[in-house]
Amino acid sequence: MGRIDRIAEPWGTRTPYGPGETWPTRVDSYLADGLTEDDVDRWVQTASILHSNGDAYDMAVKDGQIVGVRGRAVDRVNHGRLGPKDLYGWQANNSPDRLTRPLIRRDGELVETDWDTAMDAVAGRVKELLDERGPSSIAFYTTGQLFLEEYYTLGLIAHGGIGTNHVDGNTRLCTATAAAALKETFASDGQPGSYTDVDHADVIVLYGHNMAETQTVLWSRVLDRLAGPNPPQVICVDPRETPVARAATVHLAPRPGTNVMLMNALLHEIIGNGWVDRGYVDAHTVGFDELAKRVQDYPPEVAAEVCDVPVEQIREAARIIGQAQRLLSTVLQGFYQSHQATAAAVQVNNINVVRGMLGKPGCGILQMNGQPTAQNTREAGADGDLPAFRNWSNDSHIQDLARVWNVDPMDIPHYSPPTHIMQQLRYIEEGSIRFFYVTATNPAVSLPELTRIRSLLSQERLFLVVQDLFLTETAQLADVVLPAATWGEKTGTFTNVDRTVHLSEKAVDPPGEARPDLDILIDFAHRLDLRDKDGAPLVKWSDPEGAFEGWKECSKGRPCDYSGLSYDKLRGGSGIQWPVTDEHPDGTEHIYVDGQFWAQPDYCESYGRDLVTGAPLDETEYRALNPTGRAVLKAAEYLPPHELIGVDFPFQLITGRTLYHFHTRTKTARAPQLQAAAPEVWVEMSASDAADRGWSEGDLLAVTTPRGRVEAKLRISGIRPGVLFLPFHYGYWDEPAGHEPDGHGRAANELTLTDWDPCSKQPIFKTAAANATRLAPGDGPAAAPTTTGSRPVAGDVPPTRGGAAAEAVEELATGGAR
Template structure:
């Protein structure tokens, strides 16, 4: 820590706060994020603060800001209990949120099962349970959504009175989606026009619609524009803020919600608007610093831009906590060349050795969730208290202690010369956050550790007026989107340019929900002769992120021990591939070798799980003769509005390297990676038998 403090001081003297970046995660506790936010924004005064939530949930946040003026999940998981239609957009819930999937399965196996709409290019468990399954060409989600909205409008399923009373922007959407007939969309997405009509009938005639959205939209081309169209579907139907009518813009990590609300991820603490001077002044009062000392001349720097500044040498100290960019970021050859630079001082704080710790100048060993106390808020705003069960091993310390220790040693001060961080325990940090959140949408003011030690979690906002929490936001169509309240004035969905205050005031003076239309644009990298297929990456249920933890759990590791590649039966026949063959997947950025699983994936699309890196190989942090990490292949490109990298529209080629000769594919035979023909392989469990 002395080394970190010394280098930090040198750089602040030499260059100032622009030399320093913090890159955190979606897996710490609320208290830790809030402490990091005040240390970075209020103490070091750098604008370069983001989380790996940029790769995971940035589009959820941005889509909510665009439609409702503020981040914050409108719906509740309980909406699943009431809905008559569940629509899942790019959300393989059976492998990403298994408990939510169990809740959906309960309904499906019950007396009055809901209909299910699934949009996914893979044959996921959701697709198998679906009433209507659409498997669009990767990168065409906006066209597909516009086609569904076209049908909803044309069939008279718009709740016109509700739309008139509670929204702005409907006329533009009506005009735009008029051009997206099912036939037009069918040609773009390669989905039968009748299936688009059937999907639109399901959501158009639903009496209580719950929609969930995840990486199939968020990590794809035109991410925010597509996710916003799901919000629009609910706004058109007036289905928000009442039981069964939930929008669930999901998260991929347990505490991504906290990263967002505490301002550790490219937002300001408490959903405050960086572009609204009174919000910055309010935050400055909470922190007892001058408003001008909190950087707010531009939006906080997003992770991809931070990496660019590290690349050009203008960020010289990068502090990574709880994430592994050397495997999780796109275009790994570039990422390694950035992180391995001698001129970069890299600090990595984690619970296990990773590829990124191997590149670090300083590794700070951190405590895991069972070794510390803190609160976790899930994707439907439910706050839980997680208490310490055992002591951390060795020199490992809770992330909160690490950040507080750093602040003390740096002598970070408020404007009266008192310590900037006035707490050291999780409960004190939580109480400070309660005050910081008071009056904002994410209001924790009536919550306390004592209250959270009661029977279960509590959903924010939790205030003196709603002491038991709030199940759904926006009841009665009342939004938090007025120009003075909103977290964001919005962005141009195609260029990403932020709107200015006066533009937003003109657009939405009364703070209604905003219906934003978006035209489909083709992806930047399309298949060609040399790269005729489209690569998408994703998860398996057995692993999380880069296997930092799950590969160390023997049961999980043996269920999915090695990378595999999924191809359709059609492409297997075209390229002469059989189950278990060793294949090479290539893009202009690199190659990966993996054994083939012939699965129910859409023809023309290739899937690689993104979990596998190098820490458990002899090379340690980089490939040996052949790539193993899916991100060797992905491109550096991001959604202009949410800045979320695109992992699901790279053009690729596949060729056979060696025949299987009895070696099975290591792909789990369960869930989406299951074989297309069940007779070929015994199914029902993961991994090699």
């Protein structure tokens, strides 16, 4: 056993291993000051809730409080390891400013009330609106942080009960393009990869994916391969010099907004050089000739010019990818939140498909998720899609869902695609949506162009309900605030990007009168008196396990089949990968084995969309294109970004995350070690741009776009010239004005533009034109972490350390103390 500062060393101690070997176990733990394992009353099973990796661990409970965490050695995802947010983030649960009673707006002020009053106000307003304006006046916006059971229940209430098409999750901001790209290529969501592919791969390509910060434990797995014999080659596509970039064999740093150009050029090289598995392509795909024709126009020389990347680097990357024996590709926000998001992500799929690198060890695609339970938002239908990957434009799927729910098929809205959040906002703007129910997310900080968002959410004619743990920026604008229980205070399941399902059990009681989200939703349904077609209550369960059993029935026979799972089965051992069925009772490590897809016209989730216009294909078009359900190869032309730099706004602005925070910091800022590691917003600029202007580390800058202004201290980092980076975590709840800037903006989304990918509907956070001016010389360095993508390249900056308060324990399987 060794002690280690996991703020200073986010990935912990190396446990090297070679290709095909099992990743060694390392059990990480952290207990509150002065406590040892002997002091713990009991350990309660759970998994990560502050990032999307799905690390399994146990919560330590003492005297009715969570006092620490310990990784689960038996789990396939993390083999005992934990990331910094797992180790320290749980402390937010015990925060004294948790919401403990419902709030209601009276004479302009939010005041405490009782549950009956609050819920009657919520249900009452819905009933009024249903009478006056119908279901299209009602909208729901949820999250990637609730549990599967809650999403499924929410989707049932909204789609099957109220009958509105306006349902989405904040997964639209993080993972919508993952789903869209999979639907384009494989006609269904569902990840064709497994974390164990890291153990076997000889080439790992990370496209716009700063895995070192977003999934620290998965990155530890890669680092352990890199430290072992016969390490894989790593290729990184990212305009910043992230830890991934520093570990890469080739680092491509394209201009923001040019991903499709780069990807088309990579495919141009791969196809042009014949690095194609013709047998696989002929047997299992459609569209190869069109793809080859499309990328013909994109030689590396053209891409080198447009992307501003050396042509030799593009060729070198293509050669490594083209000659890989076991290729693992991963994708995240650098592609998803950028211009032409889906078209770029689809090209990643195309690479693995034309190389025949799917469905076997080391060969996979991980279109990553940004949030811990985002996969369930998508599966269970809380992102607006129908549950269990049913196809909204296939009538027989609607009838089947109506059977499961015992409602009339006409009651399930399926006349058009679900209304994504950005379109919901448009309807709120024009006044046709009048009721907006927000669960566990904070749009007043996380959505683009915040001046617009605040003004829309503050409208008198809109009834805003916010269900959350804290009085967030959004909650401060609400008409009713419902205090919710969180992770550790309620039971449920959730699933990570490699389809591993985990059970998270209740360890302690929620504070005050706070209630589990599931209980609140069921209460809501009862107050609305929602019923099935036989007059029985629509929601037929009253607890999480009942909801899970309902979900099992709903998902049976669909790609994300949970029918072979149960709470009992998930207790005690490792998480299990869906599909889990009678034939595969222990789950499924690889889907799409031997080129068998879920793309048959009668079965598939989606017929696909036009990658440029977003127009959905209809059934006839899809049947003609892909009658036997193969993988679909398609590609788009490159289009220039919609907002271009010029004299007034000479920089490209991108926004993103840091390792130590999650979302809008509602939890991570309340964990002292995490908050201290990244206490304040900063802006990154390259050394050459700073030198041109005579600016230094720590200078106070104003960053502006046509939409707003943010003030931040300058961090001179390894970012590419011409680009500025702002972390998006910092809002206003811990500042004087509470929900808006007090003259000094610090939320990155003051600056972002309202534009989204027409195919996935994911907002574009990484292609805006901006200016920077210096307000004052610095009085010390920016408070940005030195361990991550914000590592300084100039100035005298003290390293990021957690000190004694951040000392965690590592136990290596070999017994070797650190």
